[in-house]
Amino acid sequence: MKPRTGIGGNLIVQSLAQIGSGGLFLLTLLAAIPRSLRYFRETLRQLWFVGAMSLTIIMVCGLFVGMVLMLQLYHVLSIFGGTSASGMVVALSVYRELGPVVTALLFAGRAGTSITAEIGLMRATDQIDAMEMMAVDPIAYVATPRFLAGLIAMPLLTCVFCAMAIFGGHLVGVTWLGIDNGTFWSNMTAVVDLRTDIVNGVLFKSLAFGTVVSLIAVYQGFATPPTSEGVAYATTRTVVASSIAILAIDFVLTAFLM
Amino acid sequence: MTDFVHATTDDSTLVRIRGLTTVLNGKPIFDGLDMDIPRGKVTAIMGASGTGKTTLLKHITGQMRGDAGEILVNGQNVATLSRDQLFTLREGIGYLFQNSALLTDYDVFENVAFPLRQHTKLPEVLIRNLVILKLQAVGLRGAASLMPGELSGGMARRVALARAIVFDPMLILYDEPFVGLDPVALNQVLKLIRTLNQTLGITSVLVAHELEAVKQVADHVFLIANGKVVAQGDPRTIAEDGSPWTRQFFGGEADGPVPFQYPAGDLGKALGFAGLAK
Numbered sequence: 182m183k184p185r186t187g188i189g190g191n192l193i194v195q196s197l198a199q200i201g202s203g204g205l206f207l208l209t210l211l212a213a214i215p216r217s218l219r220y221f222r223e224t225l226r227q228l229w230f231v232g233a234m235s236l237t238i239i240m241v242c243g244l245f246v247g248m249v250l251m252l253q254l255y256h257v258l259s260i261f262g263g264t265s266a267s268g269m270v271v272a273l274s275v276y277r278e279l280g281p282v283v284t285a286l287l288f289a290g291r292a293g294t295s296i297t298a299e300i301g302l303m304r305a306t307d308q309i310d311a312m313e314m315m316a317v318d319p320i321a322y323v324a325t326p327r328f329l330a331g332l333i334a335m336p337l338l339t340c341v342f343c344a345m346a347i348f349g350g351h352l353v354g355v356t357w358l359g360i361d362n363g364t365f366w367s368n369m370t371a372v373v374d375l376r377t378d379i380v381n382g383v384l385f386k387s388l389a390f391g392t393v394v395s396l397i398a399v400y401q402g403f404a405t406p407p408t409s410e411g412v413a414y415a416t417t418r419t420v421v422a423s424s425i426a427i428l429a430i431d432f433v434l435t436a437f438l439m
Numbered sequence: 440m441t442d443f444v445h446a447t448t449d450d451s452t453l454v455r456i457r458g459l460t461t462v463l464n465g466k467p468i469f470d471g472l473d474m475d476i477p478r479g480k481v482t483a484i485m486g487a488s489g490t491g492k493t494t495l496l497k498h499i500t501g502q503m504r505g506d507a508g509e510i511l512v513n514g515q516n517v518a519t520l521s522r523d524q525l526f527t528l529r530e531g532i533g534y535l536f537q538n539s540a541l542l543t544d545y546d547v548f549e550n551v552a553f554p555l556r557q558h559t560k561l562p563e564v565l566i567r568n569l570v571i572l573k574l575q576a577v578g579l580r581g582a583a584s585l586m587p588g589e590l591s592g593g594m595a596r597r598v599a600l601a602r603a604i605v606f607d608p609m610l611i612l613y614d615e616p617f618v619g620l621d622p623v624a625l626n627q628v629l630k631l632i633r634t635l636n637q638t639l640g641i642t643s644v645l646v647a648h649e650l651e652a653v654k655q656v657a658d659h660v661f662l663i664a665n666g667k668v669v670a671q672g673d674p675r676t677i678a679e680d681g682s683p684w685t686r687q688f689f690g691g692e693a694d695g696p697v698p699f700q701y702p703a704g705d706l707g708k709a710l711g712f713a714g715l716a717k
Contacts (some may be wrong), residue, residue, distance in 0.1 A: 307536045307540035308541075311541075313529075316530050316554075318526075
């Protein structure tokens with residue numbers, strides 16, 4: 182007799198099954214890391230593909246996020262005569278939240294989807310099976326280098342995003358709105374803490390997001406049905422699952438790290 | 440569980456299958472299938488679509504495992520091999536996929552060089568010479584710098600063949616190598632299969648539907664249906680053995696032992712007329 186579950190029940194069961202399956206896949210990836218070290222060039226190639234090729238979108242978005250944040254803060258803080266604190270607030274917002282979160286969301290959209298689509302198409306065109314037949318382990322050659330590349334690229338991209346956002350805030354606040362340059366930098370350096378804001382905010386969060394987004398992207402690529410429709414659904418699932426995971430993990434990490 | 444005699448191989452048999460039984464998604468694919476593939480010969484496996492020909496190749500290479508039975512490849516029981524042992528065995532097997540399965544990120548040269556780079560530490564000049572020789576063997580030395588997307592179907596299959604023979608394997612498995620080829624490309628592939636078999640002594644197993652092509656290249660043919668070998672023999676005479684299976688398959692009859700209708704329930708019930716079938 183089939184268990185009686187409604188649509189909600191099925192959704193929960195399917196989600197839990199996906200999470201369990203993803204967890205096992207993570208263990209498989211981690212176990213394959215020693216074997217994948219011989220494919221170091223492939224990891225470097227993927228690092229170029231997911232990291233360096235994502236620089237443009239990360240830099241442009243970082244710049245505009247910093248600019249718009251400064252603009253909004255300046256107008257709000259001017260009501261209280263506190264515009265000199267704008268740079269400080271921009272920096273704290275970027276380091277603690279916007280930097281890691283927006284970078285991870287952009288990374289999921291730019292690199293995560295391409296990883297999923299690439300692996301999905303490799304499956305659909307028998308390239309993964311061909312590697313198996315050539316006695317090449319696809320987990321060590323295809324999955325792990327992409328996973329490691331995402332893990333390494335995310336903190337670096339987050340640093341670039343934060344730098345561009347601060348530059349954007351400076352551009353609007355100091356160059357356009359006339360905040361004193363010395364006040365902008367001195368308030369910022371006085372308040373930003375290396376451990377709380379840089380290590381916990383930027384590095385720790387971005388490493389966690391890099392792990393999750395890369396895992397989801399690679400897993401969806403391998404789990405996708407080898408059809409064009411399957412690949413389309415898998416790329417969509419990568420973005421949706423990554424976005425939800427990023428925001429949920431951000432809340433948990435913030436609660437523990439504050 | 441099916442009873443079967445444990446398989447052993449001698450010098451004349453490279454692949455021996457005994458009592459292979461496989462059920463996929465509740466559907467029986469093989470039902471105690473027995474088959475001996477002779478060493479150094481070209482063997483064709485034929486049968487209607489969906490009879491498990493490609494699945495049989497995947498069993499031979501250990502990509503899939505049966506529910507019962509044994510498959511010995513060069514004396515090794517595929518089902519009992521560890522992953523590392525299986526990979527070692529596969530280094531001696533070439534597999535030509537139906538859609539060629541070339542790595543789309545790499546050009547023709549790098550596709551053929553791929554197994555060499557993964558499994559050997561040969562100097563670059565030796566890898567280059569080996570790849571050029573293999574490409575010369577399939578007539579595509581001049582296409583070394585092309586990307587897979589720039590190749591025709593026939594060319595892609597020949598590149599895949601060059602990649603499959605780069606280690607001079609003992610066994611090559613061809614999955615429907617003639618599908619979608621024009622007459623020129625078809626004859627080129629036929630010539631290559633025969634040449635590789637004769638000059639290198641490679642055992643070849645090909646899954647195909649085209650009897651005329653099989654007649655030109657194969658030494659022995661197996662016809663499988665209902666999960667078993669229903670006929671076997673010389674490809675030039677097998678069509679004349681008079682069994683209903685060979686008559687339907689080689690005569691191209693729409694109905695026969697392989698039914699026209701996929702198994703289904705009562706038509707009357709499906710149409711809402713309970714008594715129609717009576």
